[in-house]
Amino acid sequence: MNSKSVFWSRFIISALSLAFFILYTVQYRSFRDEYARLSAKYAQIVKHSEGISAQLQLMIERNKRTEHILESLRIKQNAALSKAFERQYETEAGLGVCLKNVEHCNATLGRLRAELEIHNTETVKYNDSFVNNLEEQLKEMKQQVLQLSSVNCSDAERHRIKAFYQVLLDQCLMKSQLSEPVNIKAATLDADTKEENTVECDS
Incomplete structure (x- = not known):
């Protein structure tokens, strides 16, 4: 009885040990397979993360360069705007001066x-x-010349005196039509010349 119980106990222990070993082996294999799968996935993830890190670093550098460029552009734009405002102020001031000058x-x-x-x-x-007075004076001079020339002058001398007076009268009328003042000295000299011619005729 004791031998049977010992046998069965040993058999049960052996069976349980074998079952545990088989279960352990199966679990170990599944664990190794899962570990290998996870390791490969981890390596892939690490590799992918390195690529992502490189891309992230590149994006950070690009962001820094972009910020630097934007800052320089902002400074340039501020300078350009300040110059534009100054020019606008100067232009408005000049325009005001020009308007005042135009009004003046x-x-x-x-x-x-x-x-x-x-x-x-x-x-x-x-x-x-002046022309009216001059015409009146010329008429008077004409009468005087005619009176003087009719005394002892020949027909040729009379004709010459009349022609000279007619030329003088035409010149005066032409000047009056052009609305130009007639030279008094010239008229006086012409009158003196007529008187001299008249005196010569008398002589």
């Missing part, structure tokens, strides 16, 4: 136009009165 010039131009109109009116009046 317009006022001066209006005043000069008014003065010119007054001067032209006075000049026209003066020329008209």
Whole structure:
């Protein structure tokens, strides 16, 4: 009885040991397979993470360069804006000065136009009165010359005196039509010349 119980106990222990060994072997193999799979996956993940780290480092460097470029652009833009504001201020100031000058010039131009109109009116009046007086004087001179030339002068001398006077009269009328003042000295000299010619004829 004791031998049977010992046998069965040893048999049960052996069977349990064998079953445990088989279970351990199966579990160990599955563990090794799982470990190998996880190791390969870990290596792949590490490799992928290294690539991601390199990309991240590259992105960080690019971000730094971009920030540096943006900072330099911001400084340049601020400088350009400040210069533009200064130019705008100077332009507005110059525009204000130009507008004031234009207003002053317009006022001066209006005043000069008014003065010119007054001067032209006075000049026209003066020329008209001067020409009228000159024509009257010429008529009087003509009468005097005719009176003097009709005394002892020949027909040729009379014709010459009349032609000379007609030329002088035409010149005076032409000057009056051009609204130009007639030279008093020239008219006086012509009158003196007529008188001299008349005296010569008398002699």
